[in-house]
Amino acid sequence: xxxxxxxxxxVFLHAASKRKTVLYPEVRPHLPARWRxxxxxxxxxxxxERCVACYLCAAACPVGCIAMQAAQDASGTRYPVFFxxxxxxxxxxxxCEEACPTYAIxxxxxxxxxxxxxxxxxxxxxxxLISGPGKYKDYNFYEVSGVAIEGKNTGEGIDDEPPVxxxxxxx
Amino acid sequence: MTAITLPLLLIxxxxxxxxxVAAGLIWLERRLLGLWQDRYGPNRVGPFGLAxxxxxxxxxxxxxxxxxxxADRPVFVIAPAxxxxxxxxxxxxxxxxxxxxxxxxxxxxxxxxxxxxxGVYGVALAGWSSGSKYALLGSLRGVAQMLxxxxxxxxxxxxxxxxxxxxxxxxxxxxxxxVWFVIPQFIGFVTFLIAGVAETRRLPLDLxxxxxxxxxxxxxxxxxxxxxxxxxxxYMGVTxxxxxxxxxxxxxxxxxxxxxxxxxxxxxCAFICFFILMRAALPRPRYDQLMAFAWKVxxxxxxxxxxxxxxxxxxxxx
Numbered sequence: 001x002x003x004x005x006x007x008x009x010x011v012f013l014h015a016a017s018k019r020k021t022v023l024y025p026e027v028r029p030h031l032p033a034r035w036r037x038x039x040x041x042x043x044x045x046x047x048x049e050r051c052v053a054c055y056l057c058a059a060a061c062p063v064g065c066i067a068m069q070a071a072q073d074a075s076g077t078r079y080p081v082f083f084x085x086x087x088x089x090x091x092x093x094x095x096c097e098e099a100c101p102t103y104a105i106x107x108x109x110x111x112x113x114x115x116x117x118x119x120x121x122x123x124x125x126x127x128x129l130i131s132g133p134g135k136y137k138d139y140n141f142y143e144v145s146g147v148a149i150e151g152k153n154t155g156e157g158i159d160d161e162p163p164v165x166x167x168x169x170x171x
Numbered sequence: 172m173t174a175i176t177l178p179l180l181l182i183x184x185x186x187x188x189x190x191x192v193a194a195g196l197i198w199l200e201r202r203l204l205g206l207w208q209d210r211y212g213p214n215r216v217g218p219f220g221l222a223x224x225x226x227x228x229x230x231x232x233x234x235x236x237x238x239x240x241x242a243d244r245p246v247f248v249i250a251p252a253x254x255x256x257x258x259x260x261x262x263x264x265x266x267x268x269x270x271x272x273x274x275x276x277x278x279x280x281x282x283x284x285x286x287x288x289x290g291v292y293g294v295a296l297a298g299w300s301s302g303s304k305y306a307l308l309g310s311l312r313g314v315a316q317m318l319x320x321x322x323x324x325x326x327x328x329x330x331x332x333x334x335x336x337x338x339x340x341x342x343x344x345x346x347x348x349x350v351w352f353v354i355p356q357f358i359g360f361v362t363f364l365i366a367g368v369a370e371t372r373r374l375p376l377d378l379x380x381x382x383x384x385x386x387x388x389x390x391x392x393x394x395x396x397x398x399x400x401x402x403x404x405x406y407m408g409v410t411x412x413x414x415x416x417x418x419x420x421x422x423x424x425x426x427x428x429x430x431x432x433x434x435x436x437x438x439x440c441a442f443i444c445f446f447i448l449m450r451a452a453l454p455r456p457r458y459d460q461l462m463a464f465a466w467k468v469x470x471x472x473x474x475x476x477x478x479x480x481x482x483x484x485x486x487x488x489x
Binding site: 004007008010011012014015017018019020021023 | 206207208209210211448449451452453
């Protein structure tokens with residue numbers, strides 16, 4: 001009986017304590033930079049699309065909400081003809097970002113994506129692509145990878161060694 | 172002419188006030204629960220979220236009113252009305268102020284006890300006519316609980332009746348001119364309070380509902396406005412018990428400076444808030460604990476109180 005009265009009193013005192021609720025639209029919670037929200041496609045420091053349409057993000061996506069079509073331009077650079085994310089399916093797990101070899105696909109601390117129509121949640125490449133490099137300022141995939149494109153052969157990249165002649169026995 | 176219209180107006184006013192308070196309690200309960208749980212509660216619709224009541228009502232009006240095919244139709248429809256009617260009838264005898272009461276019955280306390288007993292029918296019929304296991308189990312518990320607590324609810328009031336020497340509620344209020352009955356009848360007050368919580372099926376004694384065990388107990392199968400009626404009935408029950416605690420133990424409309432109706436409202440409101448505080452703070456007991464508590468603790472306590480009060484009244488006030 002005594003403990004019941006104590007409980008009542010303690011709960012009553014909670015009337016004066018600080019509220020735990022964050023009054024959202026007026027007070028905005030702090031979201032760290034790595035918070036997993038709306039997905040974007042970034043550009044490299046040269047201003048070109050980073051995405052090389054390797055399909056790794058689409059393969060990693062557990063709900064299969066990423067669709068794209070790969071193509072190659074005249075310089076030998078791969079790019080997606082279309083790149084589509086269905087945000088009504090996306091679960092914001094961030095696996096696509098982890099899978100991406102070129103830092104093209106990134107998640108941002110933005111979650112306010114409410115729409116009246118479901119179809120409006122299907123984002124095309126134009127909606128996803130931003131003008132900057134996102135979280136990784138200096139990364140340029142073709143400069144550090146061994147892939148040859150126009151104006152850069154294999155072995156000419158940063159920290160890249162010339163290719164080994166596998167048909168010669170000499171060191 | 173005024174002999175007819177005045178009581179009718181009074182009845183309409185009491186009905187309106189009680190229903191408004193019951194609706195307002197939806198908001199009050201949610202806000203107070205929020206307050207005691209370090210949240211805000213509904214604060215978006217209208218000033219302080221007051222229009223939440225309106226929003227909730229619109230929502231519940233437009234829900235599908237579905238009667239399950241396996242239910243006993245006429246009984247199923249009548250059951251929620253029984254709960255509302257039994258509670259509303261008791262409001263007829265509440266003295267809101269010195270002159271504001273619908274009817275000044277000379278057996279007021281008995282009238283109240285009779286109608287709160289009839290309230291059991293609402294629970295029993297609702298559970299039985301639903302034709303579902305959970306509803307039946309809930310109403311089974313409800314009936315057992317309400318009948319057990321009814322027993323000493325009546326007994327706990329007999330001390331007050333003895334001291335006042337009348338069943339008439341205005342006479343009971345008048346008898347509290349010098350000292351509120353909560354002081355000489357403290358045990359009676361505590362037992363009546365607990366019985367009142369059980370009668371209104373409120374937490375912590377909401378075993379007939381018991382969401383965690385019985386889905387929603389006796390009103391599992393109800394939807395839309397019928398479900399709403401159970402809720403309004405529950406809130407009106409809370410108001411009724413609070414009003415009766417005020418009248419029987421806390422001097423009714425008596426108080427300095429302010430008019431009687433204001434004092435009555437303030438006291439009633441305080442007890443309504445206490446009901447909500449109990450909901451915020453206390454866990455639900457096990458079913459056997461509930462029954463043991465009623466029969467082994469509260470009933471003997473009420474009986475001892477009855478005997479002691481009777482002895483004292485006989486010895487000193489005759």
